[in-house]
Amino acid sequence: MQFKHARAAVSAVFDDRNLVSSAGLVPMLRLAQQAGLAELAQHRLSVPTDKGANAGAKVTALVAGMLAGADSIDDMDLLRHGGMGKLFYRTYAPSTLGSFLRAFQFGHVRQLDGVASRVLVNLASRTPLLPAGPVFVDLDDTIIEVHGYQKQGAGFGYSGVRGLNALLATASTSQSAPVILAQRLRKGAAGSPRGAARIVADALATLRRMNTGTRVLVRADSAFYGYATVGAAIKAGADVSVTVRMDPAVKAAIAQIPEAAWTTIEYTDAIRDETTGQWISRAEVAEIPFAAFRSRKKAEQVTGRLVVRRIPDLNPRQVEQPTLFDTWRHHAFFTTTDSETMDTVAADKTHRGHAIIEQVHADLKHGPLAHLPSGIFAANSAWLVLAVIAFNLTRAAGLLADHGGRLAKATAATIRRTLIHVPARLARSARRIHLHLPEDWPWESAFARLFTATHAPPEAATS
Known part of the structure; x- marks a missing residue:
């Protein structure tokens, strides 16, 4: 592509009061309104009146800014340009929204958690966020890097990066992209396991309110292999699939697996061995009955299966001379799933699907969580919850716009680029506002479906 008028004089003037840069906020905020975001925030948040007046409108404004790409308080100014004041009311200044967030305390953040949960349940009633089939709840944490010494709670975690730790629980099916059930x-x-049991309980409670009606499998890595987290999942009626640490009990169980029990599996794509950097495409799996947490009282011991995957040990430090037999490295996880409905190979493949939560972490860090805007811990906690609400709204919008298509599983960045960042010129006629959008917009059909779905009249009540 080249500039068409290379020799012509071009000028730029910011003088049009009828232009907006993100016309997609119109259907997105209609969707948020139908999910009850403003009403729930207004009635459930008890932020002090001097800062928390019109809490519903301020929460909606913060979510709208995140939907449009804001990753800091100053970025909320993008809601106050051109014709935005003609489309929306209460487009607050960034300073007002910042003061609102800084008034939060831990109890207010928990109230906002309740708002996020109920908004997700309401979205699920309008869109098939979790279609029929087994539901996988994935639990994992990530470090959000921060800079400077004014961030409350910042520290060096397991990654060696200075930041704050965000714990998320997501839900997905084999046909759907993940949504976020709970956050902290x-x-x-x-x-990593601090507070994980509470997050699991909250996530599964939200999932029950979504009426999925199917069996739930909670997946996690070895950091969450403990009775508190596993027990919370089982108490709520879910199965678990959790990576185990190679402690003496696990090693002893693996040693008891007969050689004939190992089944060779072939991966669809080769994978890089993390230790040696070499590519491998062969592995074997086997299982053995196992009782987890045998050091606890009998009522707290959990019986299930220990599924073990082994791969050839190609570490050059151990190959000083040829070996007489193959050596292996073992990766094991504990699961309570029924072997009749999920055999060893299927259980291993299902457990490895836990990596999907890493995509959610990356999605948030390329959006609202690129920065944590405040020095106050509770304000940043509220920012995380608002980012989760915005994330779930983009999931629902993608389904409404392109159910069964690419946008149904697209990242939030893709939804912003295709459905939200649509420039428009406002025009008035017969007391109606008309949005004049770009001709030949590549995602015109998807935008039209989203717009129609969010502006359709409510269904008639049945007697």
Whole structure:
């Protein structure tokens, strides 16, 4: 592509009061309104009146800014340009929204957690966020890097990066992209399992309100292999699939697996061995009955299966001379799933699907969580919850716009680029506002479906 008028004089003037840069906020905020975001925030948040007046409108404004790409308080100014004041009211200044967030305390953040949960349940009633089939709840944490010494709670966590620790629980099916069920911001130096049992309980409670009606499998890595987290999942009626640490009990169980029990599996794509950097495409799996947490009282011991995957040990430090037999490295996880409905190979493949939560972490860090805007811990905790609400709204919007298509599983960045960042010129006629959008917009059909779905009249009540 080249500039068409290379020799012509071009000028740029910011003088049009009828232009908006993100016309997609119109259907997105209609969707948020139908999910009850403003009403729920207004009635459930008890932020002090001097800062928390019109809490519903301020929460909606913050979510709208995140939907449009804001990753800091100053970025909320993008809601106050051109014709935005003609489309929306209460487009607050960034300073007002910042003061609102800084008034939050831990209890207010928990109230906002309740708002996020109920908004997700309401979205699920309008869109098939979790279609029929087994539901996988994935639990994992990530470090959000921060800079400077004014961030409350910042510290060096397991990654060696100075930041704050965000713990998320997501839900997905084999046909759907993940949505976020629960979230919690913690100190940077917090251990991964801290508060995980509460997050699991909250996530599964939200999932029950979504009426999925199917069996739930909670997946996690070895950091969450403990009775508190596993027990919370089982108490809520879910199965678990959790990576185990190679402690003496696990090693002893693996040693008891007969050689004939190993089944060779072939991966669809070769994978890089993390230790040696070499590519491998062969592995074997086997299982053995196992009782987890045998050091606890009998009522707290959990019986299930220990599924083990082994791969050839190609570490050159151990190959000083040829070996007489193959050596292996073992990766094991504990699961309570029924072997009749999920055999060893299927259980291993299902457990490896836990990596999908890493895509959610990356999605948030390329959006609202690129920065944590405040020095106050509770304000940053509220920012995380608002980012989760915005994320779930983009999931629902993608389904409404392109159910069964690419946008149904697209990242939030793709939804912003295709459905939200649509420039428009406002025109008035017969007391109606008309949005004049770009001709030949590549995603015109998807935008039209989203717009129609969010502006359709409510369904008639049935007697």
